[in-house]
Amino acid sequence: MRVIGLMSGTSHDAIDAVGAEISVRDDTMLVRIVGLLSRPYPEQLRSELIAALPPGSVDMAAVCRLDTAIGQEFAAVAAEADAEFFGGTVDLIASHGQTVYHWVREGTAHGTLQLGQPAWIAERTGTPVVSDFRARDIAAGGQGAPLVGLFDMLWLAGRPGRAAALNIGGIANATVTGEAPAAFDTGPGNALIDAAVAIVTGGAEHIDRAGARAARGTIDADLLKQLLAEPYYSMRPPKSTGKELFNRAYLERVLRDRPLAPEDIVATVTALTAHTIADALEPFGLTEVIASGGGTHNPTLLAMVRDRLGATRLRTSDELGLPSAAKEATAFAVLGFLTVHGLTGSHPACTGAAHASVLGSITPRVTGFAFPTASFAPPRRLTVSG
Structure with missing residues (x-):
């Protein structure tokens, strides 16, 4: 067809x-x-x-x-x-x-x-x-989400070791393959990064192009700790979420009375995405993670994810013949x-x-x-x- x-x-x-x-x-x-x-x-x-x-x-x-x-x-x-x-x-x-x-x-x-x-x-x-x-x-x-689980399982069937497909869109989601498959939303992908850029630019921009702002910033440990305390991250899969939770108003509440430099806010929220992705995947003992979605165009984010994954290899779907977009x-x-x-x-x-x-x-x-x-x-x- x-x-x-x-x-x-x-x-x-x-x-x-x-x-x-x-x-x-x-x-x-x-x-x-x-x-x-x-x-x-x-x-x-x-x-x-x-x-x-x-x-x-x-x-x-x-x-x-x-x-x-x-x-x-x-x-x-x-x-x-x-x-x-x-x-x-x-x-x-x-x-x-x-x-x-x-x-x-x-x-x-x-x-x-x-x-x-x-x-x-x-x-x-x-x-x-x-x-x-x-x-x-x-x-x-x-x-009802993520609904690409069956596709990912068929696509990655037969790969050596244990692989996971990761999509970093507004919300990040993953499919873990193998004898005990799992699929779930890990949390925000680009959603809070985009919200952070909109906040620090007064709405003039909405995307951290090529991760440039995050690359110039410094991660604020206290803000990251507060963001990581969100109960969603400790829930067991299967689970799903969306911008009903992770939106600009959510981030504005967390940032209230925090006098941080704009680049530090973007860097910290970018680190949040990397931490929550890696932390969600860590229990599965993966040998490789194959990423797709708009987040793959953010080298700062990918570097943070790669660092958090440690020995687990991070690749993009393009390397397997499937264009990320x-x-x-x-x-x-x-x-x-x-x-x-x-x-x-x-x-x-x-x-x-x-x-x-x-x-x-x-x-x-x-x-x-x-x-x-x-x-x-x-x-x-x-x-x-x-």
Whole structure:
């Protein structure tokens, strides 16, 4: 199948599209990445989206407008990707949508909300769309996040030693492979780093480009200790979190009455991400960690993570043939492929669900939708080529 995976993560900055040709041979899923493109949200839409996120509050009219506008933006990106990658012949689109709320209380996920109405995508492209992947896992008692666990397990199957996949987006998440797999959000990835930059620049900047500010700063031990006292970090996986907890208001409360230099604040929050990632992975006795996501473009952060991991080797997914920027959109392309073939896309050990589930909802093309007949067993491994 020719599949487009669409993704916008917890940094809320752009929509990523991956074109993939997916097939199954024996027990192996073969994924060939045809192309990758990324398109930023229009500035006005991004501003409205960020204003609607916790701790902000919105009315239902704003939710409706955002659902429509985000769906239209996803549709435009999907149409562009289809034309560029497949000449208008795509078979399926898998859209993660834009997470605006992940409802977790006392360690239990009760619901999740992704906006980006898939009908706009199906209407614009004439292609069936799989969307709303997370809700089914939550209904089955799981966390609904991170939902790339099965993809990571297939992708890293057979590697020597014990490996983990790490994605550093707004929130950082990890999948630990092996006989006793696990997947969980480690805590903030770029979320608090971005918030720190926004605070120290008065909103003029929102990203620590190439980790330059953190590199100039000094880590404040007292602030880091206070940040590390957050109860989330001591919770056992499976667990998930989001910007409902780790947001600008959270950081502003911690920083209150702390007269620190701007670069020291950014350096300390960057160290928090590195510490919480390494501390979460330490109990698993890993031999290698394979990182992807926007955080891999921050050399200061990667150096801190590498230092904290000690003897565990840190690599990027690019070294294994999977472009870091394409990782999550590729994963959802694979999940969409599994869904339309009637195969489960979750792993209970990773999400904590009572059982594996066929994920998502299907929006058909205008002429309807015929399910493919799966003539293969669930794959046991996955290869990626470009």
